[in-house]
Every structure is written in C-alpha cells, then in structure tokens.
Amino acid sequence: MTGRLQGGAPLTVGIDVGGTNIRASVVDADGEVLDTVTAPTPHSAKALDAALARTVRELRQRHDIAAVGLAVAGFVDADRARVRFAPHLPWQDAPVARTLTAELDLPVVLEHDANAAAWAEYRFGAAAGGHNAVLIAIGTGIGAALLVDGELYRGTHGIAPELGHLQVVPDGRHCPCGKRGCWERYCSGTALADTAIEMLATDPVTSTVLARDVIRDPGSLTGRRVADAAQDGDPLAVRVLADFARWLGLGLAFVSDIFDPDLVVIAGGVSTSAPLFLDEAREHYARSVTGAGHRPLARIRTTQLGEAAGMIGAAELARAALVTARG
Structure with missing residues (x-):
C-alpha cells in the first residue's frame, strides 16, 4: 500500500459518476493520477451507492486514502452533500455524502462535474493563472463552471451557472430541460x-458521403460522425461545423457580456475537434461581444x-475540504 506524499499531503480519490460508467482515480497533491478503476453505473440508487463504495475499497487496498470527492452531472446542494437531481443517474434528493461517509468511514464531498x-x-491545467475564468464543457449538452477571483461560484442554491440553457432562439429546438431554443441545442455534439439533418431538409444535397449516410439512416448520425466527416x-x-462555430462564438459573447472573464476553457468530448471550429468561433466571438473592438x-x-479533469478536480476539492476540517 502506498502512503502519503512527501510533506504529508494526503492521497484522495476523485470519482466521475457518469450515466454509463463510474471512473475512480487516486490523485496526489500535484494533480497526478496514480491509479484508476472503472465500473458500470447501476440503475438504482442503492446499487449505485454500493458500486461507489466498492470502487473506493478496491483503491484502498493499494493506497492510503484520506478522502473522496464525487463529480456528478446534476444539481448538488450548496453544502455539497446531497444530490437534488441528476438526469442520467438514479439519485433524487439523496444524501449521498452522508451515506458514503458512513459506509466508508471517510470524508466524502460532492461537486457538479463541470x-x-x-x-x-x-489548479493544474489550462485555466492556471486565470483570474475570472469560465469552463464550457461541450458534449451531449453543455456544462459550465465559473471561477471568480479564483473561487468556484455555485450560486445561492449550488446550481449556477446553467449556461447551456440560456435561450438563444425563441421557440427554437426543443430541449430535454423543457424549454425551447437553449444554447446547447445549437452548440453540442447532439446539435451537430x-x-x-436540418440542413439536408432545407437543401437536399445528396452528393456527399455524410448526406448519403443521413438519408440512408438518420438515426445513426452522431456528432462524432459529423466531426470526422468534416475532418x-x-x-x-x-457547413455544419461552420454553423456550430457561429453558435459557439455567439454564446461566448453572451457569457462575456455577463461575466467578463479573462479566460475561457473549452472542454468536453467535442473539444477534441477544436481545430475544426475554434478559430472561426473566436472570430464570431470577437465580432459579437458588446463593445467589440x-x-x-x-x-x-x-x-x-x-x-x-472531473476526477482530478473532485479529488483536489476533497483534499481541500479535509485540510479545512482539520483546521
């Protein structure tokens, strides 16, 4: 079993609790991932709690763990102890931190995954040195986070900022959140x-490989397939990636008008295709922001x-909470 780091900094576990898989990593005080285990995400709250406890116990067999942090795609309360609602997880108003703390006899904290x-x-990556920074995680939808003066801003009830659900098109595309025209419906992997499909409906060109694929089986189309075809x-x-870049730039202009950050980090699965859209998005942003020029x-x-990033951040936040609790 490996123990504490030089100088006594504790090892902590960060867990990314996804709708499909649980990924848990031991992380040191420098943000280095030392060990990782994965497991399928169960479909009941009780089974999910048990699966999380098992992953931590497996890691504890090899490492001296001092605390656990969970990164959750859902609404976490202001005390970072309870999951109010998570659309792809079975928890609803669940005291997850208390349950796992009792099960593991370790401090457990929760955090929104973004x-x-x-x-x-x-602490360790692209936002280092940022004063007021925004992270936009673009995947199936949009997750977002805001750092103000180097501190996470969570809002009064722990929910802020839901930037993906800013309405950018009145009466636009339907969003699973219940609204229409949300930013993530035009700027996400799903949106690609x-x-x-919409472009083909209005201009039924059939001379491209992607167009023929869509016509043959529209349900098989994914954002990854669109990005690969653009590459x-x-x-x-x-054309689709150009439209995506426009919406990203416009959305970043809205975000800058509200928060005036000095740094924006683009994360999430779609960020791996950034060379296809980011320069164009920067141009749209520069033209659209209030006071441009x-x-x-x-x-x-x-x-x-x-x-x-989610695992590393959750582990680091668990370490910070442990230090604070110890005074």
Missing part, C-alpha cells in the same frame, strides 16, 4: 447531428486535462 473539471484546470472535407459536414477579449483555450 465545477470539478474547472477546478482541476485552474441535428443541424446536419475529411465533406462539404455538408464542413474597444475592450479586451478573453483568452480561449482547450482543456489540458481532458476526460480526467
């Missing part, structure tokens, strides 16, 4: 596929920590 990723990027120069896919612009970077 907040955890933002904290990791701030929807935009391709290959497919004309329809290139007369104000400094935020630096826009892509994630350095990738899919490990």
Whole structure:
C-alpha cells in the first residue's frame, strides 16, 4: 500500500459518476493520477451507492486514502452533500455524502462535474493563472463552471451557472430541460447531428458521403460522425461545423457580456475537434461581444486535462475540504 506524499499531503480519490460508467482515480497533491478503476453505473440508487463504495475499497487496498470527492452531472446542494437531481443517474434528493461517509468511514464531498473539471484546470491545467475564468464543457449538452477571483461560484442554491440553457432562439429546438431554443441545442455534439439533418431538409444535397449516410439512416448520425466527416472535407459536414462555430462564438459573447472573464476553457468530448471550429468561433466571438473592438477579449483555450479533469478536480476539492476540517 502506498502512503502519503512527501510533506504529508494526503492521497484522495476523485470519482466521475457518469450515466454509463463510474471512473475512480487516486490523485496526489500535484494533480497526478496514480491509479484508476472503472465500473458500470447501476440503475438504482442503492446499487449505485454500493458500486461507489466498492470502487473506493478496491483503491484502498493499494493506497492510503484520506478522502473522496464525487463529480456528478446534476444539481448538488450548496453544502455539497446531497444530490437534488441528476438526469442520467438514479439519485433524487439523496444524501449521498452522508451515506458514503458512513459506509466508508471517510470524508466524502460532492461537486457538479463541470465545477470539478474547472477546478482541476485552474489548479493544474489550462485555466492556471486565470483570474475570472469560465469552463464550457461541450458534449451531449453543455456544462459550465465559473471561477471568480479564483473561487468556484455555485450560486445561492449550488446550481449556477446553467449556461447551456440560456435561450438563444425563441421557440427554437426543443430541449430535454423543457424549454425551447437553449444554447446547447445549437452548440453540442447532439446539435451537430441535428443541424446536419436540418440542413439536408432545407437543401437536399445528396452528393456527399455524410448526406448519403443521413438519408440512408438518420438515426445513426452522431456528432462524432459529423466531426470526422468534416475532418475529411465533406462539404455538408464542413457547413455544419461552420454553423456550430457561429453558435459557439455567439454564446461566448453572451457569457462575456455577463461575466467578463479573462479566460475561457473549452472542454468536453467535442473539444477534441477544436481545430475544426475554434478559430472561426473566436472570430464570431470577437465580432459579437458588446463593445467589440474597444475592450479586451478573453483568452480561449482547450482543456489540458481532458476526460480526467472531473476526477482530478473532485479529488483536489476533497483534499481541500479535509485540510479545512482539520483546521
């Protein structure tokens, strides 16, 4: 079993609790991942609690663990102890931190997954040195986090900021949140596929590989497929990515008008395709922000920590809570 780091800094576990898989990592005080285990995500709250406890116990057999942090895609209360609601997880108003603390006899803290990723990027990655920073995690939808003066801003009830659900198109595309026209419905992996289908409906070009694929089986289309086709120069896919870049730039202009950050980090699965859209998005942002040409612009970077950011951030936040509790 490995113990504490030099100087006594404790090892902690960060867990990314996803709708499909649980990924748990032992992380040291420098943000380095030392060990990782994965498991399928169960479909009941009791089974999920048990699976999380098992992953931590497995890691404890090899490491001296002092605390646990969970990165959750859902609403976490202001005390970071209870999951109010998570659309892809079975918890509803669940005292997850208390349950796991009792089961493991370890301190457990919760955090929204975008907040955890933002904290990791701030401490060890692309947001290092940022004063007021925003993280935009673009995947199936949009997750977001805000750092103000180097501290996570969670809002009064622990829910802020839900930037993906800013309404950018009145009466636009339906969103699973219940509204219409949310930003994430035009700027996400899901949106890439929807935009391709809409473009073909209004301009039924059939001469591209992607167009023929969509016509043959619209349900098989994914954002990854669109991005790969754009990388290959497919004309329809290139148009879709240009539309995506426009919406990203416009959305970042809204975010800058509200928060005036000095740094924006683009994360999430779609960020791996950033060379296809980011420069164009920067141009739309620079033209669309209020006071364009007369104000400094935020630096826009892509994630350095990738899919490990949520685990690293959750582990680091658990370490910080442990230090605070010990005085």
